[in-house]
Amino acid sequence: MWWPIGGRYPERRPEDIDTHEYDYVVIGGGTAGCVLASRLSEDPNRSVLVLERGLANNTWMSRIPLVGSNILSPDMGAVSWYSEPMKHCNDRPDLVFRGEVLGGTSRINGMIYTRGSVADYDSWASTGYPEWAYDKVLPYFVKAETTMSRPKSFYRGDSGLWINQVFDPSTWLFEVYHVFQRAAEAMGFGVIEDTSSPDALCDGLSSLDSTVDKNRQRVSTMEAYLPLQTALGRQANLTLCTGATVCRIDGSQHGTGYRADRVTFQRANLGNDKVFSVKVKKEVVVCSGALGSPHILMLSGIGPRQHLEQHEIEVVRDLPGVGSELTDHTAIPVAWEVPITASLAHLATSPFKGALEFFRYIFFRKGMLSLPIQVLSLFVRNSSLENETSTLIGGTEGNEKDGPALETRLPDIEVMPLATSAMDDLEEHKRYFSKIGVFSLLATLLRPKSRGTVRLRSSDPHDRPKVDLDLLSDPEDSALARKAVRLALKLGDAIKAQGFPLLRGISVPGSDKSVEDMDQFIRHRARTTYHYSSTCRMAPEHDAQAPGVVDESLRVHGVSNLRVCDASVFPQILACHLMAPVVMVAEKCASMIKGDEARSSESKTSSSSK
Secondary structure, three states, rough: OEEOOEEEEEEEOHHOOOOOOEEEEEEOHHHHHHHHHHHHHOOOEEEOOEEEEEOOOOOOHHHOOHOOOOOOOOOEOOOOOOOOOOOOOOOOOEEEEEEEEOOOOOOOOOOOOOOOHHHHHHHHHOOHHHHOOHHHHHHHHHHHHEEOOOOOOOOOOOOOOOEEEEEOHOOOOOOHHHHHHHHHHHHOEOOOOOOOOOOOOOEEEEOOEEEEEOOOOOOOHHHHHOOHHHHHOOOOEEEEEEEEEEEEOOOOOOOOEEEEEEEEEEEEOOOOOOOEEEEEEEEEEOOOOHHHHHHHHHHHOEEEEHHHOOOOOOOOOOOOOOOOOEEEEOOOEEEOOOOOHHOOOHHOOHHHHHHHHHHHHHOOOOOOHHOOOEEEEEOOHHHHEEOOOOOEEEOOOOOOOOOOOOHHHHHEEEEEEEOOOOOOOOOOOOOOHOOOEEEEEEEEEEOOOEEEEEEOOOOOOOOOOOOEEOOOOHHHHHOOOOOHHHHHHHHHHHHHOOOOOOOOEEEEOHHHOOOHHHHHHHHHHHHHHOOEOOOEEOOOOOOOOOOOOEEEOOOOOOOOOEEOOOOOOOOOOOOOOOHHHHHHHHHHHHHHHHHHHHHHHHHHHHHHOO
């Protein structure tokens, strides 16, 4: 595709690379894949191939913050399909989304930069992986970022490729965000100055960092790590093959272990069934996300034996953990009608407003289009809320981060204020909510107990996998969801008390006093937040909690040169938005690969000198 300026992005077609050989094959050019490919290709003597199902598609429009976040627009690179019916949510299916475009979900998401807390990573370390403790992963967060807004510190980066900033409240476009802030403070919540600080409070309100640059443009990992000039300058050793659907990873026995030797793929557009392949000299790294990575492993014969045999796929490695333990931040939208001018709907319903905002962005880089829809959030621990009323207990005291139990040092709930509808029933939205102003509080469970699965729909690589979210399958999640919804309702009352016109409830329970009414509402409204993780967990192969798929070096158990690098490897989901942790994982993976390569080279040199 031709870019507006500067030349053409160097995309290759599947037929262009057929039978070629590469040191490293990266499957998936998404959030993690762009980071990994960029770091590996820094050495011109290292050949790297990226296989991406989508296209580069880096249009000028896709870099406008608000426009790029429209996941319903196919032009932005988002694809969706329905999950399996959710048994504990009235047997409703839910739409699952992913970014099939270079840069992946970082091209289409809400641009929220949060890392998680010290306790999140120390919890990973406590499962037997000390190299993933907070102090071990912090350098990779710092290496990746340039913060435009935060003061210099040991935990924030100022020279990385990936830019973020926090927007001053004076730039917030909707008055309801200011009112929400005052309402939360009136309820006793304090302020979290920086969620990335190792000393950040567990309970409180925080203005969020967003991956937006000084020109008010979205900074995806493609734009940060593989911009046009980098991609053009590295064509000799970096090949970006787009429009490619991976069929499988083939391998063979080498000594006592199995080794990946070849990757086969087809053109992504249906109707062309020719199969292409490339040879692998060193390693294959699967970076296709928590829905895509287990899909590719299972197509390659790596996964639960019985499931693979059902689809007549030869079993290469019986790993029951592949596609298991799917975890997502379950959310329940609580919403009210507001004056249309107080909501994002004003932009969609008024052609004059739309033209005005477009003009403001083009000429001044200001206005609605220049900002993310979410600019702040409220975080709170379960233990900080009274059980029956969700009243804050004792203000924000007890926020110490050095308590004895990890679980007491993590937030359990996030309430996201959004000046738009957060309900995910598209037909309902078109009928009832598309022409009115809506303000939503998305009551989100940050540490859910429920687990789902990703399974093959068929052995056809073009078929989307079967995704069973299984939200609310654990009763503890329902109890926490009641607490989260009650908190959202109390915040709504506090917003009304501030004088803001919440005109009528359009997504509220019949009664917040009746458990039956509350549960009925939650089952009807519970939804995904698209924060999928843990389907190729970093854990021992025969882990007592749940079978693992990769080791601490992200290598697939039993396959010497195959790694997974994305949110699927998280031992458990983090209590934050997942984009920044995925980038950290990719930075760390690149470092581990380079380290292994250097040690191998030293070993060969040492052997040859004897």
